[in-house]
Amino acid sequence: MASFLFSLLRFTIFLLIVHSKPCFPSKPSLLLPIKTQTIPRLSSATSTTSKLPFRHNVSLTVSLQVGSPPQNITMVLDTGSELSWLHCNKSQNFNSFFNPFASSSYSTIPCTSSVCTNRTRDLPIPASCDTDKLCHVIISYADLTSSEGNLATETMSMGSLKQPRFIFGCMYSGFSSSSEEDSRTTGLMGMNLGSLSFVTQMRYPKFSYCISGFESTGVLIFGDERLPWLKPLNYTPLVKISDPLPNFDRVAYSIQLEGIRVGSKMLNLPKSDFTLDHTGAGQTMVDSGTQFSFLLGPVYTALRNEFLQQTKGILRVLNDPNFVFQGTMDLCYLVESTRRNLPELPVVSLLFTGAEVSVSGPRLLYRVPGLVKNGKDSVYCFTFGNSDLLGIESFVIGHHHQQNIWMEFDLAKSRVGFTEFRCDIASKNLGIGLI
CATH class of the missing domain: 2.40.70.10 (Acid Proteases)
Known part of the structure; x- marks a missing residue:
């Protein structure tokens, strides 16, 4: 780190x-x-x-x-x-x-x-x-x-x-x-x-939350609330190990990442790139306290290269080898400041055991605050970072990629559930507004 x-x-x-x-x-x-x-x-x-x-x-x-x-x-x-x-x-x-x-x-x-x-x-x-x-x-x-x-x-x-x-x-x-x-x-x-x-x-025994987006309201629920308007959740089991390992956090919400798809193309990576090694390195943690998501070096490199390939002709790459956003994100783009919306981007799907989370649209690129190039271009960076540059040996799923996803942490059944949902609508349905 x-x-x-x-x-x-x-x-x-x-x-x-x-x-x-x-x-x-x-x-x-x-x-x-x-x-x-x-x-x-x-x-x-x-x-x-x-x-x-x-x-x-x-x-x-x-x-x-x-x-x-x-x-x-x-x-x-x-x-x-x-x-x-x-x-x-x-x-x-x-x-x-x-x-x-x-x-x-x-x-x-x-x-x-x-x-x-x-x-x-x-x-x-x-x-x-x-x-x-x-x-x-x-x-x-x-x-x-x-x-x-x-x-x-x-x-x-x-x-x-x-x-x-x-x-x-x-x-x-x-x-x-x-x-x-x-x-x-x-x-x-x-x-x-x-x-x-x-x-x-x-x-x-259970808590859930739903994040609407930047500077927006969301909802946190303790307990098992019946929500008829919520779509069914897909669950992935928590990964637990009996013996302590130096690089495995046994009290984290650790789940198994099995692969990543960009658009319709699966990254061609061996299963070993996603599994724990003998020290416990390689676990995947769901962490609301981290903003972006981080992948181990080989997985990050494969995702970066595929996303770069699929966005050729759609986005202009910032060719500045000296600029790495916050020390971990080295794939950035130039977008005209006057442009209201980003172009259509390939969806990045994170595949877990029994569940899938899709990252699309504005959740894929983050506008670097206050940075303008050539007097007219804003800088947007890919919202996945390299864990190796952080000095950590884990995959981390941050809350930026949890936006507009209903997140359920079921402690009694040792699982995490996901379903896509407009979180501003969830707050409205529950009668909860901004703090």
């Missing part, structure tokens, strides 16, 4: 995962709106009033209430992380995003607690004791910066549902930003399969 792009929305949170299967009691479903939000590039300064350490791309945010009395907070939805965390303050005399001193239900976790000590065996940066003998954690990012704070418990509220003693990170240090847009985001909602994740602690 040498590039800053992967760290922009996807944190590497070094907390040991407990793999026991949770028990999911029956409870009513809960509907929440989600919103895409641009998180600006942050400065390198640190401050007790630090903002979220995201870079300049898009995140998915959802509003909740935390504490007693409830404080309104906004969290980034991240299926690639475990620990949920909030920005807190060490001082009662300083304004903060979440003020633990104003909540009667806030409680710190001592470093002698099993929650702290049982998660230190595999940590590159183990949990430790601070000067107050509280459980101290450090979250490390791919750009070698970090944020730190203490594990704590608090009451988490979603509608009428209240979950007391919810374990989260109360983070004090991080990056600072004066951006108004940045200041609207309080923390991160870790949604993977780990025992400390939001969905595990809230004990919902």
